[in-house]
Amino acid sequence: MSAPVHPSRRDLFGLAAGLVGGLTLGVASATSPPAPAASTGGGPPPEPLPKLPEATRVIGQASTPTSPRSVFEEAAAQTAGSGKVSGTTFAPLQHFSGTLTPTDLQFQRHHGGIAQVDPRSYQLLIHGLVDKPLRFTIDDLRRFPSVSRVHFIECAGNGRKAYRAPAPELTPQLIDGQLNNVEFTGVELKRVLAEAGVKAEADWLLVEGGDASVMTRSLPMKKGLDDCILAWASNGEALRPAHGYPLRLVVPGYEANLCVKWIRRIEAKIGPSMTRDETADYTDPLPGDKARQFSFVMDAKSIILSPSHPMTLRPGFWPISGLAWSGRGKVARVDVSTDGGKTWAEASLQGANTGMTAVRFEHPWTWDGAPTLLMSRCVDETGYVQPTYAEFVAARGLGTDYHFNPIRSWRVAADGAVRFVANPEVA
Amino acid sequence: MSRARITISHGGIAAVWVALILSLALIGGCGGDGQGDGRGASPPQRPPSEATAGAAGAPAGLPPVGAVVAPPTQLGLGSPADPALIAAWDIDVGPEGKELPPGQGAVAEGQGLYPQCIACHGPNGEGGIGPQLVGPTPKTGFGDDFKDHPRTIGNWWAYPTTLFDYIRRAMPQHAPGSLTDAQTYALTAYLLHKNGLVDAAFVADAQSLPKVKMGNQVQFVPDDREGHGRVR
Numbered sequence: 145m146s147a148p149v150h151p152s153r154r155d156l157f158g159l160a161a162g163l164v165g166g167l168t169l170g171v172a173s174a175t176s177p178p179a180p181a182a183s184t185g186g187g188p189p190p191e192p193l194p195k196l197p198e199a200t201r202v203i204g205q206a207s208t209p210t211s212p213r214s215v216f217e218e219a220a221a222q223t224a225g226s227g228k229v230s231g232t233t234f235a236p237l238q239h240f241s242g243t244l245t246p247t248d249l250q251f252q253r254h255h256g257g258i259a260q261v262d263p264r265s266y267q268l269l270i271h272g273l274v275d276k277p278l279r280f281t282i283d284d285l286r287r288f289p290s291v292s293r294v295h296f297i298e299c300a301g302n303g304r305k306a307y308r309a310p311a312p313e314l315t316p317q318l319i320d321g322q323l324n325n326v327e328f329t330g331v332e333l334k335r336v337l338a339e340a341g342v343k344a345e346a347d348w349l350l351v352e353g354g355d356a357s358v359m360t361r362s363l364p365m366k367k368g369l370d371d372c373i374l375a376w377a378s379n380g381e382a383l384r385p386a387h388g389y390p391l392r393l394v395v396p397g398y399e400a401n402l403c404v405k406w407i408r409r410i411e412a413k414i415g416p417s418m419t420r421d422e423t424a425d426y427t428d429p430l431p432g433d434k435a436r437q438f439s440f441v442m443d444a445k446s447i448i449l450s451p452s453h454p455m456t457l458r459p460g461f462w463p464i465s466g467l468a469w470s471g472r473g474k475v476a477r478v479d480v481s482t483d484g485g486k487t488w489a490e491a492s493l494q495g496a497n498t499g500m501t502a503v504r505f506e507h508p509w510t511w512d513g514a515p516t517l518l519m520s521r522c523v524d525e526t527g528y529v530q531p532t533y534a535e536f537v538a539a540r541g542l543g544t545d546y547h548f549n550p551i552r553s554w555r556v557a558a559d560g561a562v563r564f565v566a567n568p569e570v571a
Numbered sequence: 572m573s574r575a576r577i578t579i580s581h582g583g584i585a586a587v588w589v590a591l592i593l594s595l596a597l598i599g600g601c602g603g604d605g606q607g608d609g610r611g612a613s614p615p616q617r618p619p620s621e622a623t624a625g626a627a628g629a630p631a632g633l634p635p636v637g638a639v640v641a642p643p644t645q646l647g648l649g650s651p652a653d654p655a656l657i658a659a660w661d662i663d664v665g666p667e668g669k670e671l672p673p674g675q676g677a678v679a680e681g682q683g684l685y686p687q688c689i690a691c692h693g694p695n696g697e698g699g700i701g702p703q704l705v706g707p708t709p710k711t712g713f714g715d716d717f718k719d720h721p722r723t724i725g726n727w728w729a730y731p732t733t734l735f736d737y738i739r740r741a742m743p744q745h746a747p748g749s750l751t752d753a754q755t756y757a758l759t760a761y762l763l764h765k766n767g768l769v770d771a772a773f774v775a776d777a778q779s780l781p782k783v784k785m786g787n788q789v790q791f792v793p794d795d796r797e798g799h800g801r802v803r
Contacts, residue, residue, distance in 0.1 A: 357744075
């Protein structure tokens with residue numbers, strides 16, 4: 145990956161910084177205590193970790209209106225990278241437990257910086273091929289019947305580094321960290337559209353953000369009238385500005401670029417608008433001079449988060465734990481292999497598996513000290529099976545640039561070091 | 572003990588349990604109000620007579636409850652949108668260019684405006700903080716290998732109208748929305764020219780721009796991944 149000459153390579157602008165952080169990061173669940181990570185956000189260098197008195201012998205701190213995380217966890221939280229107005233951060237997946245992504249660690253991708261929007265003057269416009277064009281204040285929207293649903297949001301380019309520039313030192317954060325799994329609260333888009341009355345001939349919606357990039361995407365009406373949410377809250381509180389405060393669109397199972405933040409306008413139309421982000425970007429090059437357009441759905445995928453790089457194992461029991469998700473519906477099954485794909489066992493699943501949600505899988509494993517390769521494979525309720533690397537390359541070509549979902553493998557070396565393997569056939 | 576509790580199915584005894592649990596909940600609440608005594612006003616307590624009722628399917632001891640109510644589909648929320656608001660925000664230009672505004676801009680004028688783009692896109696559109704804007708080649712071979720082909724206006728963009736739409740809404744990134752329609756036409760004309768798509772005399776306007784033949788030789792195909800069970 146040389147100069148940032150490729151349009152879609154913009155998603156990687158924040159990567160170099162993230163990589164530095166990822167490499168110096170200790171993992172709490174591994175053998176060593178967490179080491180302070182190199183600061184990547186341009187902030188002050190991390191403080192050395194304090195030596196604490198025995199907690200039963202000193203009075204604790206007074207409560208504070210918001211609760212900061214432990215100083216021992218803060219370094220891991222500071223590895224997301226970026227600091228760019230057009231760029232991405234990466235959620236440190238390997239530090240999460242359960243299924244929900246902590247709000248302040250959710251990945252962010254902006255096209256013109258983080259817009260600051262005043263909810264008192266905010267309005268959402270619905271117009272175009274509708275019976276009556278309407279505008280809604282945020283108070284209007286909050287008066288609608290609400291829904292709270294857990295959905296993953298994944299960047300279409302998630303996994304690009306692991307595919308196009310793989311390295312053994314990649315962490316889960318840098319491999320698949322453009323993934324959030326969030327409980328969104330809001331109103332169903334179809335309810336808001338029903339107020340305006342969409343005309344029968346309208347078959348697409350143009351959705352537009354109120355940020356500096358005035359981000360636009362075309363969304364098929366069928367999806368808009370299905371399960372989309374205009375969300376004002378994430379994980380129980382108002383969206384943070386970085387995630388679209390005061391309102392964002394959530395398009396379950398579709399590439400995250402459709403989930404327009406700071407959404408201000410929805411226009412009912414005939415045909416797609418061919419915006420820059422659906423023609424220049426988010427079009428997938430395929431062999432034979434073809435490119436897939438409007439490739440919305442995120443394919444089924446999984447990744448083992450523990451063990452993963454940079455952990456070092458010693459022989460003994462290690463639960464294999466990770467996340468699995470599919471844009472086509474529920475996760476039907478996650479298979480785990482501890483012998484490089486020769487044999488597979490079904491993992492147990494945790495968390496709400498309500499469709500287009502990320503679930504946690506776990507598989508008990510005892511490492512005998514011999515070098516091996518760990519893999520996970522997601523099968524979704526439609527029967528779709530997460531492909532091997534070889535199958536993926538055969539279908540998409542090496543030059544493809546979005547929707548990367550080949551099986552992720554981790555090599556455990558004789559010394560216990562865990563490293564990423566993109567192509568197990570040459571590893 | 573808990574097993575014993577489960578085997579008791581007699582309504583009267585169940586009501587006693589409900590009353591017991593209710594009173595425990597009242598005592599055990601952690602409703603500290605800052606004064607530290609937790610002795611706020613008690614929530615209204617259900618009279619014991621009510622606790623023995625119970626509708627079909629409802630937990631024993633509660634009065635009948637109506638079914639879950641589905642909200643109506645139309646609620647009368649929102650206000651009519653002012654045509655001025657629609658006019659101000661409805662700035663998108665589709666592939667046929669029907670929405671293109673009046674005005675025009677020539678290649679030479681665009682060249683004069685381009686210096687405000689150089690900081691991020693380079694003096695010759697070679698890219699920098701922002702993506703590469705000029706690059707008529709290669710035209711083919713994108714999906715085949717890790718060649719790291721830049722996808723540009725010259726070799727990938729499929730519609731000239733998209734360029735006008737995008738520059739007008741989003742560029743220059745540090746001052747979005749600052750370009751007039753004529754300036755946007757001019758910069759569009761200049762970038763098309765730099766990519767070898769129009770000659771130096773080209774003037775972009777609502778009629779000429781949609782007719783520009785783009786340089787992309789990659790064919791966009793619809794998504795055919797659905798319903799195969801395997802990677803496509």
